Amino acid sequence: xxxxxxxxxxLAPQAxxxxxxxxxxxxxxxxxxxxxxxxKYAALAVxxxxxxxxxxxxxxxxxxxxLTDMSLPPFKYSLTWYLFAGFxxxxxxxxxxxYCGRICAFGALTQLMDAVxxxxxxxxxxxxxxxxxxxxxxxxxxxxxxxxxxxHDLASPVQYAEPFWMFTLFGTRAMWIGLAVLLTxxxxxxxxxxxxxCPVGAMLGIISNLTVFKIKRWSECKTCKICEKTCEWGAIxxxxxxxxxxxxxxxxxxxxxxxxxxxxxxxxxxxxxxxxKSAPAVPSAPA
Amino acid sequence: MKRAFLxxxxxxxxxxxxxxxxxxxxLFPSAVSFSAxxxxxxxxxxxxxxxxxxxxxxxxxxxxWTTDMVPxxxxxxxxxxxxxxxxxxxxxxxxxxxxxxxxxxxFSVEPPKFGAQFKGKTIRDPFIVGRDVEAVSRASISIAxxxxxxxxxxxxxxxxxxxxxxxx
Numbered sequence: 001x002x003x004x005x006x007x008x009x010x011l012a013p014q015a016x017x018x019x020x021x022x023x024x025x026x027x028x029x030x031x032x033x034x035x036x037x038x039x040k041y042a043a044l045a046v047x048x049x050x051x052x053x054x055x056x057x058x059x060x061x062x063x064x065x066x067l068t069d070m071s072l073p074p075f076k077y078s079l080t081w082y083l084f085a086g087f088x089x090x091x092x093x094x095x096x097x098x099y100c101g102r103i104c105a106f107g108a109l110t111q112l113m114d115a116v117x118x119x120x121x122x123x124x125x126x127x128x129x130x131x132x133x134x135x136x137x138x139x140x141x142x143x144x145x146x147x148x149x150x151x152h153d154l155a156s157p158v159q160y161a162e163p164f165w166m167f168t169l170f171g172t173r174a175m176w177i178g179l180a181v182l183l184t185x186x187x188x189x190x191x192x193x194x195x196x197x198c199p200v201g202a203m204l205g206i207i208s209n210l211t212v213f214k215i216k217r218w219s220e221c222k223t224c225k226i227c228e229k230t231c232e233w234g235a236i237x238x239x240x241x242x243x244x245x246x247x248x249x250x251x252x253x254x255x256x257x258x259x260x261x262x263x264x265x266x267x268x269x270x271x272x273x274x275x276x277k278s279a280p281a282v283p284s285a286p287a
Numbered sequence: 288m289k290r291a292f293l294x295x296x297x298x299x300x301x302x303x304x305x306x307x308x309x310x311x312x313x314l315f316p317s318a319v320s321f322s323a324x325x326x327x328x329x330x331x332x333x334x335x336x337x338x339x340x341x342x343x344x345x346x347x348x349x350x351x352w353t354t355d356m357v358p359x360x361x362x363x364x365x366x367x368x369x370x371x372x373x374x375x376x377x378x379x380x381x382x383x384x385x386x387x388x389x390x391x392x393x394f395s396v397e398p399p400k401f402g403a404q405f406k407g408k409t410i411r412d413p414f415i416v417g418r419d420v421e422a423v424s425r426a427s428i429s430i431a432x433x434x435x436x437x438x439x440x441x442x443x444x445x446x447x448x449x450x451x452x453x454x455x
Binding site for chain 1: 359360361362363364365388389390391392393394415416417424425426427428431432435
């Protein structure tokens, strides 16, 4: 331990950040478990304000590079980062790309944009193109990792392969112009960057194949298209949910619970009028 | 044994700037010559009078790389290489960030303004980010690491290389 430093000296400057991050994570998880739409938007707003503009705390490709050369920050001085990165990995294994859909400040920003931008502006990309475009991010991930391993240039990927620097408000003119183009395009194509370009999202998409607690599907989902059409992330293909594209936004799960919209309930109600009372609370057919 | 350790330390250290002549001159503008990087721990000595002409004249101070004093100190992405000058009383004559691999280093530790604020601090100062060291918010890991490297490096250098009065 360096000259004259007590545990108090180490912990005191980190205590507030640690506590606020833990609180935010707890809040975001609450909105997730309750499938509560308003709470989710509140969590997204906090993600943009606190995690984004105030702390600029986002998982970046530089965190992936750090793993490639095992250059991690000192544990005792970086407890907040370890809590953050640890949560991202663990939550992705448990529920999938929850980080992308609720914690990441940039993802939160584009979701909030999507909530306020008039729907008529949206361009619906044909499913065929959408499915192909989703692969771009994996290519980008492979490219930036290769580029870093060869050049060990950390700055360029962080400045040009991802827009997260925007929350620091420090950027060159070229970076701001690129960001303006990206955000303008995002007005027309929902969550454009997250779905097609984000290398971190690609990395988490790979990890999300391990997802422990998956979204349940009804047997009626084989024919019904309501959720597939609602999904902002192009993550539902017929009866299947594509784990690596799903960010656990709850939109489809809220529909499942809606007895006036989901055919599962409507069919049951027709067959058995008393079904509302005796219906199982949790959908039973696995994905 | 000690020599063997020194040889290993010299052979394995990452050199980002093998001849920082202009940086040393910045730290000690009145120096006429500097020693080679040597000693344990490794450091430069700054001389006001050519030591060949007058070997008994006291030096102006020493300069060291933080990576030699506190090699275990890592920022967000690896060690930040900082050249620090220290006079014989334990006052910092300057700190120059030479190399870093911090993703957001370009606006946190890289601007000369960051290193410049350490000039005039002594090894007895608290070096608390946000109090006597300017906190560039949004790059807290890099700023905190560089500050610890300068503080701990200067304290170790003073206790091991400066006359005992400096650390009294």
